[in-house]
Amino acid sequence: MPGKTPIDRIEIRLAGEGGQGMILAGIILAEAAAIYDNKNAIQTQVYGPEARGGASKAEVIISDGEIDYPEVINADILVALSQEACDKYAPNLKKNGLLIVDEENVGRVPVTSAIKVPIARLAAETTGKPITANVVALGLLVGMTGVVSRQAIEKAVTARAPKGTEELNRIALNTGFSLAEKIMKPHSRG
């Protein structure tokens, strides 16, 4: 039964290089949660000296209740599209947290349980636009975790897609969903 479990507080970090669209991905995820799924959400970017280094990260906290403390300390989920992002933020992942990396851009991962997917390549192959990697990553993340509903993320992606790119972004999102299904399948057989 696909019942709805209330989410207490889930902390998500989306990290990559500048230009990979992770900040927009964070906004889309927060809007999916808050506007379309009726949850509370906080989306934050903290820019310190590292912002000048090209690394870029977005943080999203999602909860069914009120969110007391607005900053992510130890993420439950980290998506890292670059090696620098993985090196920097994976150490702050919670024990048993979910680490998703772009396998072609992240060679070294600190946990054996990391989910490795060629996110950018699959984005390029399915949409023709490598820049949709951020939306593929969102589809993968949502498909694997259910942190927001598929309908919510679909609406949020479409609402934020630049005019004329809605279909492209839908394809990217579905690519992420399909990847998630492939990854989850062996587990659900148990």
Added chain:
Amino acid sequence: MPGKTPIDRIEIRLAGEGGQGMILAGIILAEAAAIYDNKNAIQTQVYGPEARGGASKAEVIISDGEIDYPEVINADILVALSQEACDKYAPNLKKNGLLIVDEENVGRVPVTSAIKVPIARLAAETTGKPITANVVALGLLVGMTGVVSRQAIEKAVTARAPKGTEELNRIALNTGFSLAEKIMKPHSRG
């Protein structure tokens, strides 16, 4: 002498209706501060039940030092493009804080010192696109306060402008700068 005074901590709220681009404006302002002006910045969106009402707000904290507490409590500066945004956030403006409103969309302001400018109309008149109101507002805000440098906001706007709209956004930003100069002139004569 236009010397550089270190900024301790400035809290800014940018608020309007959904679709007026205030979240993007917050990101641009934070990136101007952090990436191009070498300051620290935090940019946050808190989505509570009010997010479903259509109101949209971005918060930015800028500092030359470290930023301890990431949330805006009492803003130093509020830009409100809609009446709802003004009603909701003006009460939390600091005493002697700066309130900038779109004069055609905000009829009631709680403080007599509010700066009233027809931001959306001037955006439409100078660029042909009412949607550039958020960038006009940024130009006005930066021109009046110097919270980031003009060069920094220019670079940040250009970096975030969708391809092909860079020139349009430059015009919108300059519209904001010109408005600021007109508003500030009487004061600088004293």
